[in-house]
Amino acid sequence: MSSSLSNRLKPSHLRLIRAINDWGKLQLAADAVGMSQPAASRMLSDIEADAGGALFDRLPRGMVPTAVGAAFVRRARIILAEVEALDSEIEQLRTGLSGAVRVGAVTGPAVGALVPALTQMRQKAPEIRPTVEVAPSVTLIRGLEEGRFDFVLARLGANNDTRSFHAYPGRTEEVSLVVRSTHPLADRVVSLSGTLPFEFVIQEPGSPIRTALEKSFLEHRLPTPSKVTNSSSLLIALSYIAVTDAIAPQTREVAQLLTRTNSALSVIETEEDITVSSFLVLHHRHHPLSPLAKNLLHEVLQRM
Numbered sequence: 001m002s003s004s005l006s007n008r009l010k011p012s013h014l015r016l017i018r019a020i021n022d023w024g025k026l027q028l029a030a031d032a033v034g035m036s037q038p039a040a041s042r043m044l045s046d047i048e049a050d051a052g053g054a055l056f057d058r059l060p061r062g063m064v065p066t067a068v069g070a071a072f073v074r075r076a077r078i079i080l081a082e083v084e085a086l087d088s089e090i091e092q093l094r095t096g097l098s099g100a101v102r103v104g105a106v107t108g109p110a111v112g113a114l115v116p117a118l119t120q121m122r123q124k125a126p127e128i129r130p131t132v133e134v135a136p137s138v139t140l141i142r143g144l145e146e147g148r149f150d151f152v153l154a155r156l157g158a159n160n161d162t163r164s165f166h167a168y169p170g171r172t173e174e175v176s177l178v179v180r181s182t183h184p185l186a187d188r189v190v191s192l193s194g195t196l197p198f199e200f201v202i203q204e205p206g207s208p209i210r211t212a213l214e215k216s217f218l219e220h221r222l223p224t225p226s227k228v229t230n231s232s233s234l235l236i237a238l239s240y241i242a243v244t245d246a247i248a249p250q251t252r253e254v255a256q257l258l259t260r261t262n263s264a265l266s267v268i269e270t271e272e273d274i275t276v277s278s279f280l281v282l283h284h285r286h287h288p289l290s291p292l293a294k295n296l297l298h299e300v301l302q303r304m
Contacts, residue, residue, distance in 0.1 A: 011083050013047055014076040016040055017055065021073045024062030097125040099292045104133040104140040105153035106208070107234065108173045108251030109279050114153060117299035128292060136207065136232060137279075144284055150293035151283035153300070155208060168281040168301055175212055175274035176255035176267045178248045180241050186266035192222055195268065199227040199246040201237045212276045213249050220272055241265075251276065 012033070019029035030040035048055055055069035065073055093099050105114045110132065118130055133143070137154035144152050145164065153170060156162060177195065179186050185194065203210045214224045229246065231237060237248040238258070247268065250258070259265045281300060283289060289297065 008050060009047075011080065013043060014080050016043055017047065017069075017072055018076050018080060020044070020056060020063055021065055021069070024064070026063065093291065095291060097292070097295075098127040099290060100129040100131070101150050101290065101292045101296055102131040102133075102148065103151055103153075103293075103296065104135060104143055104149045106137055106140070106155070106279060107134055108253050108276070109153035109170060110134045111251075111257050112173075112253035113170075113300050113303040116303055117296060120299050121296055125292070125295075130296070141282070144282060147284070147287055150287075150289055151281060151297055151300075153279055153281055155277060155279050156282070164285060165282045166285055168304070170279040170281055170304055172278045173251040173253070173276040175209055175249050175276060176252045177270065178237075178241065178250050178255050178258055179245070179266055179268055181264050181266045183241075183245050183247075183266065183268070185268045187268075189269045189271060191271045192217055192220055195247060195270070196223070196225060199229065199244065200225045201229040201231060201240045201246045201248050203232045204230045207232065208276045209249050209251065212274050216272055216274045238265075249274070 015033050016029060016035075019032040020026060023029045023032060026040055026044070027037050030037045033040070035043075044055070051068060051072070053068055054066055055072055056063040056065055091097075103114065114132060118132070121128060121130075133140070133149070135143075138157060140149065140152040140154040141156065141160055143149045144154075156165075156167075181187075185198075200213075202213065205211075217224045229240060231240075234250075234254075237250075240246050241248050242264065255267050259267055281297070281304070283293075283297070
């Protein structure tokens with residue numbers, strides 16, 4: 001193939017050559033690619049001039065590719081398949097039906113809102129490549145500021161500059177007390193005072209669930225739990241309560257998921273409410289969302 005041909009070749013040329021091979025007649029090929037026969041004839045002549053020889057033998061029964069023409073048709077099919085795949089991929093990216101998206105969430109909203117939203121998105125857009133990180137709010141907000149997330153479901157801290165974010169209201173969460181199924185209080189409704197003899201395995205002081213739990217004890221004029229193992233790891237909490245009578249406070253959505261999927265776990269319901277402060281759905285004002293991130297954000301907000 002000459003340098004002149006490689007410089008001048010366009011997808012429209014390739015489509016014409018493919019159509020001539022498929023239909024065997026110039027008029028039918030021209031109709032197939034949406035041009036007049038004279039225009040198709042001129043285009044074919046130009047291509048053959050640049051190629052240095054005929055691409056098709058003109059026979060009474062129709063146009064048959066020469067050896068050069070057959071090689072041309074073979075390569076045209078490959079190139080056009082890639083071009084058409086590129087068109088499709090660009091359209092999917094433009095409409096938010098393909099591409100990568102990275103989001104973060106604290107545990108409760110990840111289970112209650114983000115996973116259902118991703119499941120729905122996957123049905124509509126099977127080619128998406130989502131990454132989900134579950135972490136404390138401080139880690140998520142820092143990642144959002146650094147551009148590592150498209151958006152997050154988290155709680156703003158006192159030191160966060162709220163002017164940096166677009167925020168959408170989330171919802172408050174209720175806390176349930178997860179225990180092993182053989183725990184003395186399993187599947188019972190008890191007062192908070194009834195849980196004080198037992199050890200708690202819970203996130204560090206200042207975390208939302210820890211704060212909500214301690215606030216509820218204090219509001220009901222009760223001492224806060226004295227026997228506490230501090231860990232933000234759900235895996236550690238589950239391992240601990242599996243072999244002890246410790247209690248692991250979790251958001252209700254997480255507790256329901258755990259007990260639904262593991263018959264060795266149960267819940268203690270309390271007479272008093274334990275309510276966690278509202279989370280927000282946040283994205284950075286100066287980091288525009290991709291079409292895919294916008295679609296996923298819409299699905300998440302539908303579940304608020």
